[in-house]
Amino acid sequence: MISRFRQIAVFSLLALLSSVLHAAEADPIKIGEITSLTGKEAAYGQSAHKGTLLAIEELNAADGVLGRQLKLITEDNQTKAGESATAARKLISRDKVVALLGEVASSRSLEIAPIAQSSKIPMVSPASTNPKVTAVGTYIFRLCFIDPFQGPVMAKFAHEDLGLRRVAVLTSVSSAYSVGLSKFFKERFLSEGGEIAIEQKYSEGDKDFRSQLTAIKATGVGGIFIPGYYSEVALIAKQARELGITAVLFGGDGWDAPQLMQIGGAALEGCYYSTHYSPEDTSPAVQNFVKNYKARFNDETPDAIAALGYDSALVLADAIKRAGSTEPDAVRGALAATRNFMGVTGNTSIDADRNAAKPAVVLAIKYGRINFFKSVVP
Amino acid sequence: MEFAQQLLNALSLGAIYALIALGFTMVYGVLRFINFAHSDVFMIGAVVGSLLGNHLPMGTWWGGLACLLAAMAVCALLGVVIERVAYRPLRDAPRLNVLITSIGVSLLIEYLFQNEHVFGAAPRPFPPVFPSVLWQWQGLSISSNQLIVIGVALVLVVALELIVYRTRIGTAMRAISLNPRAAQLVGINPDVVVAFTFALGSALAGAGGVLYALNYQSVEPLMGVMPGLKAFVAAVLGGIGSIPGAALGGLLIGGIETFIGGSQFSTYKDAIAFALLILILLFRPTGLLGRRIPEKV
Numbered sequence: 317m318i319s320r321f322r323q324i325a326v327f328s329l330l331a332l333l334s335s336v337l338h339a340a341e342a343d344p345i346k347i348g349e350i351t352s353l354t355g356k357e358a359a360y361g362q363s364a365h366k367g368t369l370l371a372i373e374e375l376n377a378a379d380g381v382l383g384r385q386l387k388l389i390t391e392d393n394q395t396k397a398g399e400s401a402t403a404a405r406k407l408i409s410r411d412k413v414v415a416l417l418g419e420v421a422s423s424r425s426l427e428i429a430p431i432a433q434s435s436k437i438p439m440v441s442p443a444s445t446n447p448k449v450t451a452v453g454t455y456i457f458r459l460c461f462i463d464p465f466q467g468p469v470m471a472k473f474a475h476e477d478l479g480l481r482r483v484a485v486l487t488s489v490s491s492a493y494s495v496g497l498s499k500f501f502k503e504r505f506l507s508e509g510g511e512i513a514i515e516q517k518y519s520e521g522d523k524d525f526r527s528q529l530t531a532i533k534a535t536g537v538g539g540i541f542i543p544g545y546y547s548e549v550a551l552i553a554k555q556a557r558e559l560g561i562t563a564v565l566f567g568g569d570g571w572d573a574p575q576l577m578q579i580g581g582a583a584l585e586g587c588y589y590s591t592h593y594s595p596e597d598t599s600p601a602v603q604n605f606v607k608n609y610k611a612r613f614n615d616e617t618p619d620a621i622a623a624l625g626y627d628s629a630l631v632l633a634d635a636i637k638r639a640g641s642t643e644p645d646a647v648r649g650a651l652a653a654t655r656n657f658m659g660v661t662g663n664t665s666i667d668a669d670r671n672a673a674k675p676a677v678v679l680a681i682k683y684g685r686i687n688f689f690k691s692v693v694p
Numbered sequence: 695m696e697f698a699q700q701l702l703n704a705l706s707l708g709a710i711y712a713l714i715a716l717g718f719t720m721v722y723g724v725l726r727f728i729n730f731a732h733s734d735v736f737m738i739g740a741v742v743g744s745l746l747g748n749h750l751p752m753g754t755w756w757g758g759l760a761c762l763l764a765a766m767a768v769c770a771l772l773g774v775v776i777e778r779v780a781y782r783p784l785r786d787a788p789r790l791n792v793l794i795t796s797i798g799v800s801l802l803i804e805y806l807f808q809n810e811h812v813f814g815a816a817p818r819p820f821p822p823v824f825p826s827v828l829w830q831w832q833g834l835s836i837s838s839n840q841l842i843v844i845g846v847a848l849v850l851v852v853a854l855e856l857i858v859y860r861t862r863i864g865t866a867m868r869a870i871s872l873n874p875r876a877a878q879l880v881g882i883n884p885d886v887v888v889a890f891t892f893a894l895g896s897a898l899a900g901a902g903g904v905l906y907a908l909n910y911q912s913v914e915p916l917m918g919v920m921p922g923l924k925a926f927v928a929a930v931l932g933g934i935g936s937i938p939g940a941a942l943g944g945l946l947i948g949g950i951e952t953f954i955g956g957s958q959f960s961t962y963k964d965a966i967a968f969a970l971l972i973l974i975l976l977f978r979p980t981g982l983l984g985r986r987i988p989e990k991v
Contacts, residue, residue, distance in 0.1 A: 354808040356916055358815035489961045517961045521920060523910040526703040527955030533833075534696045547817050547912070554911050558828060559699070560835040579819040579912050 344387035345380070345642050347372070347632065348407030350418035350428055355395025356521055357545060359573045360420045360621050364442050365390060366613050367625030368417055371633070374608070381633050382640065388629075389413060393424060401427040408435045414642045415440065417628050420621055422446030422492045429456045438648045440632050442624035443592070445569065446496045450670040455644075457651050457670045459628050459661070460592055463493070466568050467500025469676050469692050470541065470590055475508045477678075477690075478564060478588070480539040482511045484532040486552065488544045490519040497543035497568050505541075513537045518548065525552045526559060533561050545570040550580035557583040564588070572620040572679075577686065585684070590676045592620040593661045594688045605660040620661070627659035695833045700956050701949075706840040706909060708948020709847035713902035714925030715932065715940035716854060717895030723871045723935040724891045725785075727792045731776055731799040733922020735896045738772060738803070739765040739903025740820065740913045741813060747821035758824035758908075762846065765904045766897040773896025774889050782885070807915035817914035820907040843905045850901055851941050854894070858937060863890055871935070924951070927971050933984020942982060 349368055352361030372388045380386055389411050391403035400419055407413045408431065416432050416439040419425045425444035432439035433453035441449055441458040445466060450456045474480045485502060488494035502512055513535040516528035529552070532540060540556070540563050542549055549571050556565065564586060571589040595606050595617050605626060609618040618626070634657060635650035636642055654666040662674045680689040714736055721729045743761040750757035780799050784792045808815040827838040858864040866887045869877040878884060906921060907913050924947050932943025947967055954963040974982065 354805075354815040356815075356817075356914065358808075359817075362816070518955075519961065519964075521916075523906070523912075523917070523920075524703070524707055524952070524955070526707075527700055527952040528960055530696055530699045530703060531956040533699075547914075551910055551912060558835060558837045558839075560828070560830050560833075575816055575818075579817060581819070 342384050344385040346387050346411055346413045348413035348416045349388055349390045350393055350400050350403045352395040353392040357395045359575050363619050363621040364420050364625030367622035368629045370609055370612055371626045371629035375633050381636050400424040404428040404431040408437050415632055415647055422449055425449045437644050438651055440628045442628040443621050446492045455648055459624055459672045461674055461676055462671050463496040464500045466590055467497050468504035471501045471504035473678055474539055475510055482513050482537050483539040483541055484513055484537045485515045486540055486542045487517050488520055489517045494543045501541055525555050529556050529559050533559055537563055539564045542567045546573040546576040550576050553580045553583040569620055584681045587681045590678050593623045594677050596688050602660050623660045627661050631657055698834055700952055704949040704952035706843045707952055708945035709844050710902050710906045711925045711928045711948050712941040712944025713847050713898050715929040715944045717899045718926055718929040719934055719940040720891050720895045724867055727789050730796040732899055733918035734800050734803040735769050736899040736903040737918035739769045739900030740907035742768045743904035744820050744913045747823040752822050753825045761823045762901055762904050765900040769900025770893040770897040773892035777892040804915055813915055817912040820911045820913050839908050843909050855937055867891055931971055931981055933981030936983045939981055939983035
């Protein structure tokens with residue numbers, strides 16, 4: 317009798333164990349990530365990737381989503397045009413991902429978006445600020461503010477906080493981001509009664525800006541708006557100071573990378589830029605994120621792109637949770653219904669155009685470090 | 695004053711193009727092929743300079759010169775190794791095979807250096823190894839770095855001209871370039887001469903890398919691609935195979951790029967530079983200072 321009871325006990329224990337094991341073995345939820353781990357904008361891609369990876373690891377440590385683990389499949393587009401589209405096709409058709417995260421750069425998000433839209437797979441861009449990205453279709457979302465918001469914010473800031481009336485604009489013509497930001501900046505600055513004394517242009521990857529800067533110097537403007545990426549901005553700042561230009565330089569979130577200060581150093585003293593978050597924010601969510609990120613990645617302080625990468629994974633996971641399914645249409649619906657999600661980059665709601673509406677932060681470079689200057693609410 | 699400033703900008707940019715162009719021209723002169731890995735040797739020169747520079751006191755003349763010489767030495771050695779491993783086995787193969795191999799070597803170096811464990815893809819600051827002074831004079835800003843770039847380039851071009859026209863090995867290089875078989879008959883060892891040519895050309899590229907990084911203060915694995923392409927154009931423009939031609943071509947490309955860059959057509963500076971190249975080649979197929987090489991029968 318005892319042995320019979322024992323048999324049943326052992327059997328039921330085994331059954332229980334196998335069901336637990338089976339649950340743990342349930343297929344992971346596959347999420348595709350397209351980013352630049354190599355190439356000239358790799359600093360952004362790697363930041364976004366690290367943020368996303370941290371979020372996925374934290375979610376998995378907390379038993380994943382819907383009782384299933386998350387599996388992040390990362391594709392490197394090498395910062396090259398065309399590679400993102402190939403990666404998107406591969407992730408959707410071969411890996412059968414539930415959703416796509418990426419890209420940081422607007423130009424490359426615009427490659428992925430039409431493919432995600434036609435395959436009806438939701439895509440969440442962490443940091444593409446060009447308005448055209450989410451306009452591609454109903455499956456495309458973003459977690460950052462857009463250029464028509466950021467450009468005017470900086471125009472207003474230049475006019476009111478810096479007291480500038482005559483500025484120069486230095487645009488990177490090979491980046492949709494820079495061209496967009498310049499356009500919205502100019503419109504607002506002109507309507508505030510300001511004057512654009514000169515507009516100069518360069519291309520991504522250029523190293524020599526002395527010729528453009530020499531032309532700008534001749535106009536004697538008080539400020540130069542540079543809506544570019546840190547890799548060029550740092551060099552522009554150094555060369556501007558070498559040419560004896562003392563004008564205040566200011567720009568957008570493309571400046572936000574640890575390498576900006578490493579390369580630009582003292583040349584950036586007294587410059588300003590707008591971005592999505594400040595690691596100095598004292599809210600527990602931000603401080604906790606900064607602490608975990610530093611512990612995971614070599615004591616690096618996360619930049620705004622890392623924070624957006626982190627939030628993009630969390631918002632997607634939250635949508636899958638609320639949808640109660642990994643079916644792309646249900647996830648898309650839940651993403652669109654995201655309201656007041658408290659991420660590290662602020663309170664995120666997805667609006668009717670699938671953009672995140674959230675405040676911008678203006679940072680000032682003073683005494684060799686980056687300081688919080690003010691927060692601008694739309 | 696704006697014109698004088700642009701002229702100075704053009705000189706410092708053109709001097710670097712000239713240094714890289716010399717490497718293209720020398721290898722072409724001796725072996726009749728374009729070594730596309732040359733622009734990556736240029737990048738490695740900058741990397742070596744920055745690695746060493748981080749361990750030296752900043753802003754000293756001896757520290758700066760040590761960086762420059764170290765980069766030249768490492769690149770010279772690297773040039774010899776690349777030639778030995780990748781090009782010598784193909785010496786008797788069609789020129790096209792060697793050309794394609796050099797593109798392969800170029801991509802190999804670029805992607806190797808983008809690996810996180812080697813260098814990483816993100817740009818890194820270049821340490822200010824030379825003393826840095828900024829002179830302001832009537833609105834003209836002259837940085838000591840720009841003058842160093844121009845000065846070092848000038849010294850190297852003169853040194854190269856002396857080596858090629860005043861030494862035995864230089865004579866051997868010219869002999870091989872004129873007629874490889876006849877040169878061998880009079881007792882010239884082509885392996886030694888070719889290795890020397892690569893060492894010399896790569897050392898110039900290494901110096902160019904350090905000067906470029908000094909001028910633009912950042913280093914990254916793909917930094918050689920555009921300057922390499924422009925220098926190649928400069929070499930062809932000046933007349934490939936000609937040393938003064940490469941120097942002239944470099945200065946011309948630097949000048950065109952700078953003056954168009956400061957105008958309203960700045961976006962088209964590369965396009966205009968290349969269009970000009972096509973025009974010149976249409977009317978002077980051998981370049982500005984190139985000589986017509988008679989077809990051997």
